[in-house]
Amino acid sequence: MPNQSTERLFSDKHAPRSAVVKERDGLTRVLSRQEAAARVKMYRFLAAVYLRPPNEHLLERVVDPDFLGELSSLFGVRAVTELSRFSATARPDQELASLRQEYMDLFAVPTGRYVTPFEDVYRGGGVGGEEGKPGKGPLMGKWAIAARRMYREAGAQKDESCTELPNHIGIELAFMDFLCAREAEAYSRGEGADPQSQERPESLGPAAYHLLQIRFLQEHLTAWFPELSVSIQANAKSRFYRWIAQITEEFLALDTAGLLSRSVVLAGLEKNPLDQDKVE
Amino acid sequence: MNRKKNRNWINPSVSRRTFMRVSGVLASTAMASQVFNESKVVASPAIAGNKIPPPDGLETAEDIIYTVCQMCHSRCGVRAKVMEGVLVKLDGNPYHPNNRDVIESGGADRLPCTIAPEDAVTELGRMCLKGQAGVQTVYDPYRIQHPLKRVGPRNSGQWQTISWEQAFSEIADEINRLIPRNQRNQYIDPSRPELGPKKNQLAFAPGRSVEKEMSERIWKHGWGTANYGLSHTSVCESTRHVANELITWDPDGSKNSRGAGRTAGWQVDILGSEYIIFFGANPLEADFPMVGMARNLMHFNRNGGKYVVVDPRFNNTAAKAHQWVPITPGADAALAMGMIRWIIANEKHDWDYLANPNREAAQAGGEATWTDSTYLVGTFTDAEGKQFQRYITAGEVGISNGLTVQAGDYVVRSGGLKGHREVGLGELDVTEIVVIDGAPVEAKSAFTLLEEAAFSKTLDEYSSLCEVPKDTIVALAREFVSHGKKAAAMTYRGPIKHTNGFYNQLAIQHLNTLIGNYDWKGGCTAGAGGWGHKSGVVDLGKVEGDPGHTGIRIDRAKTFYDQSEAGSLFTGYPAKRPWFPFGTHGNYQEVIPSIRDSYPYEIKVLITYWNAWPYSVPTLKTVWEQTMSEMVAGEYKLPLLVTISPVMGEVAAWADYVLPDTVYLEKFGVPGIPWRVNKGTAFQRPVVGEFDGEVVGAVGGAGNTIPLNGMNDYTPALPDTKAVLDIQIGLAKALGLDDPSGTHAVGDGALRDSAGNSVGDLHNSWDWAYAILRNIAENAQADHPHLQSLSTEQIVSEILSRGGVFDSPGDEYTGEYLTYPYGNIIRMFVDPVATTKDSVTGEYYSGVPHYKPVVHSDGTAIMDSGYDLRLITYKTVHHGQARTNVNPWLMLITPENPVEISAADAQAMEIETGDVLRVSSSSNPEGVVGKALVTQRLKPGVVAISHHYGHWEQGSQPMEIDGVMTEFDPSRGAGIQPNPIMRTDKLYSNVSLQEPIGASCSFFDTWVKVTKI
Amino acid sequence: MAQIGWLIDLDKCTGCDSCTIACKSENNTPPAASPMPFKNGRGVLPDGVDYRWVVKKESGIFPLPAVTFVTSACNHCRHPACLASCPLADINDLHNENNAIFKREEDGIVLINQDVCVGCRNCLQACPYGAPQFNSATAKVEKCTLCIHRLYDSDGRRTGFLPACVTTCVGDALHLIENFDSVQSGRNAPEDFADAELTVPSVEFAVG
Structure with missing residues (x-):
């Protein structure tokens, strides 16, 4: 359906320009809002996976074969292989306790197979460690400072009930959740797409949020998650967490690429609304 | 993966629909809740095109917070530079006499307290390398981040995280099971009333306690155990303190039944x-x-x-x-x-x-x-x-x-x-x-x-x-x-x-x-001391319903062993275990061996804080392991071990519960200033974390003062750790010590003035800190002209904003005399x-100094034939006690410590630098193995191995869990620790050699043999 | 223009290495956190970058041993050997900031431009003092910057802050000289200090 609407838009070359733009804008906003809302859910899920141990609902869902099929069409076969193998052998009632212990070992207790899921640990290290890999950095440092600055700039305040460091992978993913949620709201408000807006944060347009998302993904998340993923996959006993690491990495890459190309599209539409060459 | 990377979200209908469905499914697993809300504070509008400002930019007054260092026990002042709530740099406090006092020509270098902090931004004090490395202590990736409960047997390295509520309530339940309420005041042994009541079977052992007033409030004045503070001093320098107390003795004092010293040190x-x-x-x-x-x-x-x-x-x-x-x-x-x-x-x-x-x-x-x-x-x-x-x-x-x-x-x-x-x-x-x-x-x-x-x-x-x-x-x-x-x-x-x-x-x-x-x-x-913090507005030790404590301490310190004080416990020379009537600073090395011997009684609950017993105490490692693993009728003989520690140290590894406290940069306290001629009271406060949700050191946040009109619930840098003051309060509440009609140590109205009137609540560490601050303010006001016209709250702000209150440069001398x-x-x-007889030999001690040889507790010479070299240990400038193997910058300079041997001895034994040596004693023939360093810097006949190295926990070794090796940093365990090879006593073979009057543990009396491997 | 230099009071250096660590904390030089990184991954030599360190020399025979302590860093030489040896720096145009190594005209501070440096390590060989250090993560060379980011604010004005090492020196041994006179270069230098005529380092020592 979205495809159809797009086709209809782009085929309607001879309609009056402003009307076309308005209608296309409206449809784009609807689609974008839905998409943003879906991205909210994805980021919210991913954030939660790193912030707390799994529950039985999650296990039930992920072992469902239809779900696996859809996942593979989205993320590719490799990303789903681990989960498929997990599902094949897992029984939620038995698995849950050991998965919860696995969560603690990987993400909560430093004498376990702890992956220190903090950005500065992966980026703040400096000189070579084993086999030329960078050494580890401290729990907090300049990346935590930079992340916190962005949270403030975007008008995001961490809820009191949430007790993690600002550069924890779960918090950084939750920030993407926040940005996508604000983006979705912006569409609903029907604001313009002016990234240069000087208005209060509540009334920033979706393009401004896109910029923030791209910045945060490029300056933070995608700069370190691949290494965290390697660490999780090396330390995880359970295929479940290996799968989580893989789809997180995959999703971050896809989302970044998608945002970048959309920016191109938006910019292109602004310049020449009917120029199809600029549309991918 | 590459195939998919080029996809965008705009076009592909299949992927978009699927994506919405998948994300919906995942999100509906009800795991998630919102983390970020919209800020109430207006953020900067200029978002697009913003460059990241350099995180280590130059500081303004808002970024500077003063506190006190604890990388060693010098307790120097600290100037912390905090940007966006992240600690970036540590330096000395220019107001504190440790960090600055005079310049070479004699003129004043220290800032007087009359200088406002805003005018002191470019004034920094000096600070040693350990203090500088404190940033790595806060952000140590191996810090424990949540309360832990043991899974599996002790020391198996398996843990689960639990909430603080669960930790407090389970620990309290265990304590109540082991020492039931209705039995607490019954005698441990009715035929031996001198042992005291069963509540003595709970012991609190702070290796170091700068929060002594709080721990005494809870365990001495709240719970009421005689074992309220088993601290480390006897492995530090207790004999020095005791000797100085005895030469300044006041027979009317009350440290033991004969009196007390007027000062512990010069x-x-x-x-x-x-x-x-x-x-x-x-x-x-x-x-x-x-x-x-x-x-x-x-x-x-x-x-x-x-x-x-x-x-x-x-x-x-x-x-x-x-x-x-x-x-x-x-x-x-x-x-x-x-x-x-x-x-x-x-x-x-x-x-x-x-x-x-x-x-x-x-x-x-x-x-x-x-x-x-x-x-x-x-x-x-x-x-x-x-x-x-x-x-x-x-x-x-x-x-x-x-x-x-x-x-x-x-x-x-x-x-x-x-x-x-x-x-x-x-x-x-x-x-x-x-x-x-x-x-x-x-x-x-x-x-x-x-x-x-x-x-x-x-x-x-x-x-x-x-x-x-x-x-x-x-x-x-x-x-x-x-x-x-x-x-x-x-x-x-x-x-x-x-x-x-x-x-x-x-x-x-x-x-x-x-x-x-x-x-x-x-x-x-x-020492010039400071302005009192224990009383003034609030009397920190005053607890309504204080049950008091009676009976003999587990280490038998401060008690004479004659009938009047020890009843029938002492049955003749040599004593079953030695007594230390002048051990006014306790006997740390006796605690575990005494528990093992169940003498004078058993301990059921042991709570430790800042404690590295088996690592720091000569000969203790083996006895510790035996004591902690011993079982009686299917239960551990010492049934409950609770450890308050920020890292998985040598004690925490054996605990049943590990409660992660904060490091020194996240604490309130009055650690004191050691023996300077300048008078001052330095105040320690958190420099990172949050008060009531406001990040310390963030722009627009609390800056360098704490708002005086807030609840100021403190959330540390690692948010699920807790400041020790808050841990103590939490344990006290769980144990019911917040009862206005019973023992009212914490809770609503628990703080009292000297007359016993209720003057405030005690719910969190800020309540306590604020009471301390008001006491200091009241006591310091009269001596500081610039504070005369200020209200108590204003003086409190002055103290917070300068890291304490100090005398003026130049005050320390009055002519040729010391002013204080x-x-x-x-x-x-x-x-x-x-007039006291030694509990082992039965001989009277001499009352005058004289040359006395080094001997066993029974007075006999130490004859370990074949062991011809004398082992000493020492502290190096690069490290502080047991805690700095977690600081890579400090480990970098000297990654491991050698066995230092004099050139003359080395030549005789054909040893060269780098040779692998075994150093063993008659108490530990297996010894330790280390690398030789041949040096001219040592008296022949003496072998030296420094402290600080040779950790076997604190992130230094892996655990094997289900066949998988865990992450660890072997360099943290580099080097050797000489404590396990030190000499045990001939009569009491599960404890080190000891100095009987001041209760010191001997560190330098071991004869060793050195062999090349 | 004026050269900023060092005055090192040899009598007062206590060998505590506080200058070393203050510098590391100020400049965030590695290793940042556990686990300790090692050179060549062999667990023997820690891999780090230090802009300042303390040279400790033992001499003498028991019962008269001796140890001397000399704190050491980049000396921001008048004729920097690092710059002269750098293939991407023109010794005849030494103030040019596009050099991989350049010497500032206004205060004589010698800096390695991280955007230009390719990590050839010629300067490590050339410097008589060991100041340039190879960073195995960036594969480039870095060294003491005289804490230029502390001396100047973003508008180029002097701030009143001093380098981290000078600020923290426990023995009060390390000082800045604002107008270093190259005639004093190497004055009272300790034994085995490189001949000052080679590079004319902006450092002088005090005794007594």
């Missing part, structure tokens, strides 16, 4: 001095405060001062000294007594000072202190025919008149026998027969006893005992008495941590007494000790 006023002899003290690397003392010593050198280092090892302090005197370990009294002999023989002691028998005479002579040199001491015989000595009183010799001479006055000879308060001077050399109860008693002045002790050996004999040439002894003595009051002899752990450490300390300290340098510029200071004097008696004869 330090030398370096800047005012001309000649200093350091015995086993290393201020350029250790001692405290290192930063202040090191700077002052370099200044002292530049201004023509000379200092000497007496030590078997040529440490950094020796490297900058005028002279190094290598000495046989444990023979310091021989050197000091040799010097005393020469001084007295050549009449170079300050006769005028020593002849003053009382305060008035002293003051008339321009002295702040006086001595017991002239007081008569009699030799008596007890019921068993053993001889002992004690002061003679005026009443006994029949000279009291109830007016100028009271019955309890001391007796001096001043043209006949007189009371010590009725004359202006007394004779020093007195040997006389007096009549007491009709019997003749030989009486000598305290000075005569010291003299006789000094003359009991010749200089040649002393020289041979300490292996210091006679000429050197004489030269030291001659120089020492050539500077008037501006000379000092100062100790730290070197002479003390031997079985004879008590007499080493006395002998050395009395060099100062012979020249009477106490309270003089350039002489000894007892000790101003009381110095005793050459320590009467309470002289």
Whole structure:
């Protein structure tokens, strides 16, 4: 359906320009809002996976074969292989306790197979460690400072009930959740797409949020998650967490690429609304 | 993956629909909740095109927070630079006398408190490398981030995280099960009431406790155990404290049943001095405060001062000294007594000072202190025919008149026998027969006893005992008495941590007494102290419903073992385990062996804090492991071990519950300033974390003060850790110590003034800190003109914004005197000790300093044939105690510690630097294995291995869990720890050699063998 | 223009290494956190970058051993050997900031431009003092910057802050000289200090 609407838009070359733009804008906003809302859910899920141990609902869902099929069409076969193998052998009632212990070992207790899921640990290290890999950095440092600055700039305040460091992978993913949620709201408000807006944060347009998302993904998340993923996959006993690491990495890459190309599209539409060459 | 990477979200209908469905499914697993809300604060509007500003930008006043360092025990001031709530840099506090005092020419360098912090942004204080590395302590990736509960047997390395609520309630439930409420006040053993009630079977063991007032409030005044504070001091320098307490003894004090000391320590006023002899003290690397003392010593050198280092090892302090005197370990009294002999023989002691028998005479002579040199001491015989000595009183010799001479006055000879308060001077050399109860008693002045002790050996004999040439002894003595009051002899752990450490300390300290340098510029200071924090507005120790405590401590410290105090427990010599009636600072090394022996009783609950027992205490590792793993009828014999620790240290690894507390940069406290001539109270406060959700150090946040009108619930940098004050409060609440009709240690209205009126609530660490701050404010106001017109709240702000309150630069001297004097008696004869029999040998202790050899507890010599080298250990400048293997910058400089062996010994054994050596003792023939460092910096016959290294926990080794190796940093465990090879006592083979009076653990009396592997 | 230089009071250096660590904390030089990185991954030599360190030299024979302490860093030489040896720096145009190594005209501070440096390590060989250090993560060379980011604010004005090492020196041994006179270069230098005529380092020592 979205495809159809797009086709209809782009085929309607001879309609009056402003009307076309308005209608296309409206449809784009609807689609974008839905998409943003879906991205909210994805980021919210991913954030939660790193912030707390799994529950039985999650296990039930992920072992469902239809779900696996859809996942593979989205993320590719490799990303789903681990989960498929997990599902094949897992029984939620038995698995849950050991998965919860696995969560603690990987993400909560430093004498376990702890992956220190903090950005500065992966980026703040400096000189070579084993086999030329960078050494580890401290729990907090300049990346935590930079992340916190962005949270403030975007008008995001961490809820009191949430007790993690600002550069924890779960918090950084939750920030993407926040940005996508604000983006979705912006569409609903029907604001313009002016990234240069000087208005209060509540009334920033979706393009401004896109910029923030791209910045945060490029300056933070995608700069370190691949290494965290390697660490999780090396330390995880359970295929479940290996799968989580893989789809997180995959999703971050896809989302970044998608945002970048959309920016191109938006910019292109602004310049020449009917120029199809600029549309991918 | 590449195939999919080029997809965008706009076009592909399949992927978009699927994506929405998938994300919906995942999100609906109900795991998630919102993390970020919209901020109430308006953010910067200029978002697009914003560059990331440099995180380490230049600081403004808002980014600076003052607190106190605890990377060692110097407790220097700290200036923390905090950006966006992240600690970026640490430096010294320019208001604090440790970090700055004077410049080389003598002018003031320290900032007076009248300078506002806004004007002090570019003023930084000096700080040593350990303090600088504190950033790595906060952000150590191996810190424990949540409360942990053991899974599987003790020390198996398996944990689950639990909430604080669960931790507090489970621990309280366990405690209530092990020591039920209705049994708490019943006797442990009704036939032995002296042991006390069952609540004594809960012990709180803070290795170090700067939050002593809170832990005493909970465990002493709340729960009511006699074991409320089993702290580390006896492995530190307790004998030094105890010896100093005994020479300043006040019979009306109450540390034990005989009295208490007036001060625990002396330090030398370096800047005012001309000649200093350091015995086993290393201020350029250790001692405290290192930063202040090191700077002052370099200044002292530049201004023509000379200092000497007496030590078997040529440490950094020796490297900058005028002279190094290598000495046989444990023979310091021989050197000091040799010097005393020469001084007295050549009449170079300050006769005028020593002849003053009382305060008035002293003051008339321009002295702040006086001595017991002239007081008569009699030799008596007890019921068993053993001889002992004690002061003679005026009443006994029949000279009291109830007016100028009271019955309890001391007796001096001043043209006949007189009371010590009725004359202006007394004779020093007195040997006389007096009549007491009709019997003749030989009486000598305290000075005569010291003299006789000094003359009991010749200089040649002393020289041979300490292996210091006679000429050197004489030269030291001659120089020492050539500077008037501006000379000092100062100790730290070197002479003390031997079985004879008590007499080493006395002998050395009395060099100062012979020249009477106490309270003089350039002489000894007892420390200027500070403005009180324990009372004022709030009386920190006052608990409504305080149950009190009775009974004997598990370490049998501060209790005499005679019938009146120990009942039937003591059954004859040698005691089942030794007693330490003068162990006023406890006996840390006895606790675990005593628990193992269930003597004098069993312990059921052991709560530790900042405690590294098996790592830090000689010989303890094996006993610790045995004690913690021993089972009785399927349960652990010590059923509950709760450890408060920020890292998985050597104690935490064995715990049932690990409660992660915060590090020193996230705490409130009043740690004190060690023995400086400047007066001050430094205040420690968190520099990172959040108060009521406001990030400390963030722009627009709390900045460098804490709003005084808030609840100020503190959330640390690692949000699910807790400041120890909050842990204590949480445990207290879970144990029901918040009961207004019972014991009201915490909770609504729990804080009280000295009269007992309720003056505030105690729910969190800020409540406590604010009470402390108001006390300091009230006590300091009168001495600070610029605070006179301010309200208490305003003074509190002043204290917070400068990291404390201090005197003004220059206040420390009044003419040639120290402004803040000790101003009381110095005793050459320590009467309470002289009237006490050792619980092992049954012999009376000597009341005067003398050379005593190093022996086992039964008085026999240590004969470990085949073990011919003497092992010593020491502190290096790069590390602080047990806690700095977590700081990579500190480990970087010297990644591992060697076995240091003198060039002469190495040559004889054909050892070269780098050779692998086994160092073993008769107590531990397996020994430790390390790498040799051949050096000229060591006296032949001595082998040295530093402390700080050789950890086996604290992130240094992997655990194997289900066949998988965990992450670890082996470099944290690099090097060797000599404690496990140190000598155990012959009689009490599960504890180290000990010094019996001050209860010190011996660190330097082990004979070892070194073999090449 | 004026050269900023060092005055090192040899009598007062206590060998505590506080300058070393203050510098590391100020400049965030590695290793940042556990686990300790090692050179060549062999667990023997820690891999780090230090802009300042303390040279400790033992001499003498028991019972008269001796140890001397000399704090050491980049000396921001008048004729920097690092710059002369750098293939991407023109010794005849030494103030040019596009050089991989350049010397500032206004205060004589010598800096390695991280955007240009390719990590050839010629300067490590050339410097008599060991100041340039190879960073195995960036594969470039870095060294002491005289804490130029502390001395100047973003508008190029002097701030009143001093380098981290000078600020923290426990013995009061390390000082800045604002107008270093190259005639004093190497004055009272300790034994084995490189001949000052080679590079004319902006450092002088004090004794007594």
